[in-house]
Amino acid sequence: MKIVLWGTYDTGKPRVRLLREGLRRNGFELIECHANVWEGIEDKSQISGGHQKLGLLLRWLGCYPLLIWRYCRLPAHDLVLINYPGLLDVLLIRCFAWCRRVPVAWDVFISAYDTVVEDRKMISHRHPLARLLWGVEWLALRAADIIFMDTQTHAKRIETLFHLREDTCGAVWVGAETEKFSPPRNTESNSASHAALQILFYGQFIPLHGIGYIIEAARLLRDAEVDWLLIGKGQEAARIREMLADDPLPRVRWIEWVAYSDLIHNIADADICLGIFGTSEKAASVIPNKVFQIVMAQKPLITRDSAAIRELLDECPPCTYLIPAGDAQALADAIERHITIKRDDREIVCHDGLVDKIDAAAIGTQFRALIDNKGKY
Known part of the structure; x- marks a missing residue:
């Protein structure tokens, strides 16, 4: 099976590296179409200063035309996988993957709304930005054909928080290197x-x-x-x-x-x-x-x-x-x-x-079981 890893995923995160390595160890053929905009940023919520935020925003948004152009030129493939953080990625690639009749999987991993509003309480849930963030994430979760979190419990929480049908969201552990x-x-x-x-x-x-x-x-x-x-x-x-x-x-x-x-x-x-x-x-x-x-x-x-x-x-x-x-x-x-x-x-x-249950190979096996269970192939 040929999988395209597409978008602005953060390779500095163990989650991203482990899943990528796990797929390779389980025999998936990977094509990476990637722009590394998050290098050197450990905690995205702690980005401060107008110039830093503006520079990151311009770099982030500016990479998408090239990423989309590169994707349209890729050889035939079976799945597009959006890694963390992929909130905007999944919305942008959806129509292009649909044109190629390829399903999209999204490793949500961390909900932006849940983190910023519910957990860290950086803004009130009544704030317009909180409502906008919830709406964007609500839409993104429905744009992907397969979505998954890091635990079954977390998957159930996302289903409740964003009014998804039961068993819509799967789970693949983080694991360790x-x-x-x-x-x-x-x-x-x-x-x-x-x-x-x-x-x-x-x-x-x-x-x-x-x-x-x-x-x-x-x-x-x-x-x-x-x-x-x-x-x-x-x-x-x-x-x-x-x-x-x-x-x-x-x-x-x-x-x-x-x-x-x-x-x-x-x-x-x-x-x-x-x-x-x-x-x-x-x-x-x-x-x-x-x-x-x-x-x-x-x-x-x-x-x-x-x-x-x-x-x-x-x-x-x-x-x-x-x-x-x-x-x-x-x-x-x-x-x-x-x-x-x-x-x-x-x-x-x-x-x-x-x-042996939490290494990269085991994580890749969990992903294979997830997509097999979702019946997309």
Whole structure:
């Protein structure tokens, strides 16, 4: 089967790279018709300054005439796949793909309306821009022949939010890049060189991650032998900085950025890694990149319980602790449980049976099952 990857998809996102590699490993022939307008932009909601926004907008819109011209000259193919972020892409390619009698699949992955309005609350749902965004996304979801999210729970949420028929939206997991997140070989465990428990959080500082609850848990455990490393920046960074300034926590270390290729070393050095703790409906609907990466690295994990996470993991200490959302005390309690388990000083290797279910090949297999189920071929 020949698939065209078309549009302005962001190759800086693991989701995009994993799906692309998964398709190749499953025997799909790929043709890329791509304009890389997102290079160097980690968090699209944090683009600031009139000149930066205008420059990105002009670069983004300006690439489409060439992309469409290139598409019309492509050889025959069986499917057009729009990767994230593809809100405008799917609307623009729809009529051209229709003229060639080719179906369009859209990896929605992150709903722009849900993220900006419902989850991060950057504008009110009554704001005209919010209504416009909802309308554009409503239309885009109906322009594609196949749409999918990252979890079944997230797919159901999108169906509800945009009034889609039941089972319209499918799901393909994010997965993790084996070459970047497999446990390093021939390295000593962090527990062998540190008496204190080493806890790692990394990710964008956004409400979905619930970093404030991590700080509160650190306060509850301020007298325990626990060291905390936070890696990230974003929307909530100022609030977290203020929390730490008001009540300093010497055992909490915060660095804003680590090279993606170096993350595995931070994960390997941790005794336990943290997922997400936000209380929003979106937080209950996703399995974030880092959870898959932590599972691939075979490290213990604490994250919020939800229907989405249960698609991948069950409560299974000392490897998986699923706690109520927005509950700093529950997070502190889980850490204390892990301290007790760690006292036997044995190396904990986790999630061994899941590694082959979340690599690129497995993600490609999920995509094949999705399109077969939709009956487009």
